[in-house]
Amino acid sequence: MIRLSGVGKTYADGTVAVQAVDLEVAAGELLCLVGPSGCGKSTTLKMINRLIEPTTGRIEIDGRDVTGEDPVKLRRGIGYVIQQVGLFPHQKILTNVMTVPLLSGGSRAAARARALELLELVGLDPATYADRYPHQLSGGQRQRVGVARALAADPPVLLMDEPFGAVDPVVRVRLQDEFRRLQRDLGKTVVLVTHDIDEAVRMGDRVAVFAAGGRLAQHATPAELLARPADDFVADFVGSERGLRRLSVTPVDPALLDPVDGVRIGDLGAAIEVGATLEQALAAMLRSDRGMVAVRRGPVMLGVLTPDGVHRALRASLSPAEDTGSTAPD
Numbered sequence: 001m002i003r004l005s006g007v008g009k010t011y012a013d014g015t016v017a018v019q020a021v022d023l024e025v026a027a028g029e030l031l032c033l034v035g036p037s038g039c040g041k042s043t044t045l046k047m048i049n050r051l052i053e054p055t056t057g058r059i060e061i062d063g064r065d066v067t068g069e070d071p072v073k074l075r076r077g078i079g080y081v082i083q084q085v086g087l088f089p090h091q092k093i094l095t096n097v098m099t100v101p102l103l104s105g106g107s108r109a110a111a112r113a114r115a116l117e118l119l120e121l122v123g124l125d126p127a128t129y130a131d132r133y134p135h136q137l138s139g140g141q142r143q144r145v146g147v148a149r150a151l152a153a154d155p156p157v158l159l160m161d162e163p164f165g166a167v168d169p170v171v172r173v174r175l176q177d178e179f180r181r182l183q184r185d186l187g188k189t190v191v192l193v194t195h196d197i198d199e200a201v202r203m204g205d206r207v208a209v210f211a212a213g214g215r216l217a218q219h220a221t222p223a224e225l226l227a228r229p230a231d232d233f234v235a236d237f238v239g240s241e242r243g244l245r246r247l248s249v250t251p252v253d254p255a256l257l258d259p260v261d262g263v264r265i266g267d268l269g270a271a272i273e274v275g276a277t278l279e280q281a282l283a284a285m286l287r288s289d290r291g292m293v294a295v296r297r298g299p300v301m302l303g304v305l306t307p308d309g310v311h312r313a314l315r316a317s318l319s320p321a322e323d324t325g326s327t328a329p330d
């Protein structure tokens, strides 16, 4: 859906912000751009909606070369969410969300109905919040309005620059989870910039790690990135806790469970649903103080997961080519 081919940006003063980057984002996928300060993440994002013109390369959305399009029209079809939400301070929340549909020529009644629906969708009760002004909201609530406003024109693509940067860690995790659910439900294609590796691996279907000088160091799924960093820079950036982080991005694999037969009911401890991550499985084991946890799909018991099973699941989550530590067949 979005394809960057050899896209680079050198600013007028000679600063190389982005070096020939190749990236693809499939329809409905969420890609996180992550890396240290000044490595070209925002520049890359802004080249997609032509707030910044690339010096080299080509950007396509749905096969259309966007460099040939009218930037204003292009931006109406691409939602944009930034950290300082940029709400109009003297307009009510409802009016703020209605702005884009009105600009696109929709009727007032339709824009209003859509805005009310979106406020509901992002978890802001319209009865309470629609008539408030931005300064009467908390940072997290303003961020939700920013997301509602970006969704108002129903764009297939959303670009987000540190969208949850201004809120405290607890609210941040909640917003991340809620947004991820919303994005999956609505099937939006999202490119999200963050400097936080935890946010990147938590939210991204794929993660692009940028290094100094706008070099794309690695583009991979969170599990691959944490298991096999491409070089020392990425290994350092994902941190020494990457082993632990892998637990939170690796789902429980039903094929790797031990059979439930022969396990005494009293030894089973807690039960988790099959979609859970290994981190949630371990947390359940620790909570129930047992060396295993039952895994079920609805009412059906699939098997039990043990710490050894967790280890096997981590090994199995690597693609065969990457699993250099695997034993040779006998």
Ligand SMILES: Nc1ncnc2c1ncn2[C@@H]1O[C@H](COP(=O)(O)OP(=O)(O)OP(=O)(O)O)[C@@H](O)[C@H]1O
Pocket (backbone or CB within 6 Å): 011, 012, 013, 015, 016, 017, 035, 036, 037, 038, 039, 040, 041, 042, 043, 044, 195
């Ligand atoms: N208008 C400009 N003129 C010259 N250099 C610029 C300009 N805008 C950005 N830069 C430089 O380009 C590089 C990349 O900047 P960019 O904002 O894309 O980085 P970033 O990864 O988003 O950083 P941060 O996480 O700090 O926001 C930086 O070295 C920055 O100083």
